[in-house]
Amino acid sequence: MDLDLDGRPRRDAGPEDGGAQVVVDAGVRDGGAEVDAGVMIDERTRYTWVQKNIFTQVCAAYCHRGASAPKGLQLDANLAYQRTVGRPSVEVPELLLIKPGEPTNSYLYLKVISSDPRRVGERMPLDEPPYLPPEKIEALRAWIARGAPRD
Numbered sequence: 001m002d003l004d005l006d007g008r009p010r011r012d013a014g015p016e017d018g019g020a021q022v023v024v025d026a027g028v029r030d031g032g033a034e035v036d037a038g039v040m041i042d043e044r045t046r047y048t049w050v051q052k053n054i055f056t057q058v059c060a061a062y063c064h065r066g067a068s069a070p071k072g073l074q075l076d077a078n079l080a081y082q083r084t085v086g087r088p089s090v091e092v093p094e095l096l097l098i099k100p101g102e103p104t105n106s107y108l109y110l111k112v113i114s115s116d117p118r119r120v121g122e123r124m125p126l127d128e129p130p131y132l133p134p135e136k137i138e139a140l141r142a143w144i145a146r147g148a149p150r151d
Contacts, residue, residue, distance in 0.1 A: 044135070045142040046151045047081065054136050055080045058125055073097070084108055085148050091120040103144040112137055 043049050055064075055075040064075040071090040074083055084097040089107035095118065097108045110116040111124040112132050123131060132140075143149075 044139040050143045081150055098148050100148040103141040106144050
């Protein structure tokens with residue numbers, strides 16, 4: 001079962017994930033909590049958090065920076081958004097690296113989750129475990145599910 005950032009079953013988990021499908025319109029609900037595309041918005045579901053705590057702290061810190069980045073995938077702060085959102089994967093060109101609104105069809109997300117038959121090569125980050133902790137994977141998933149806005 002997939003859990004959200006607070007360890008509860010994800011609201012958008014389908015029956016195969018053990019959760020009920022819940023769709024929420026974008027806007028404000030539950031006493032003022034902001035939602036977007038069915039995902040509660042907090043700091044961890046914003047691009048700035050994903051960039052700082054995943055792309056910069058993990059990906060670019062070890063491999064994905066500068067001209068020598070593997071597969072040309074530079075995840076430095078000034079390049080990551082334009083190099084990932086809406087751009088095809090080098091390994092699996094029929095999948096976009098980040099397909100806004102569709103984490104399970106976003107190749108970058110598939111590279112960090114435990115398994116997916118469409119993934120080529122190793123799970124990222126390479127030379128692990130531990131891999132990304134569940135809360136960081138969930139933050140990436142939630143940001144992509146929101147449409148991958150540059151916020």
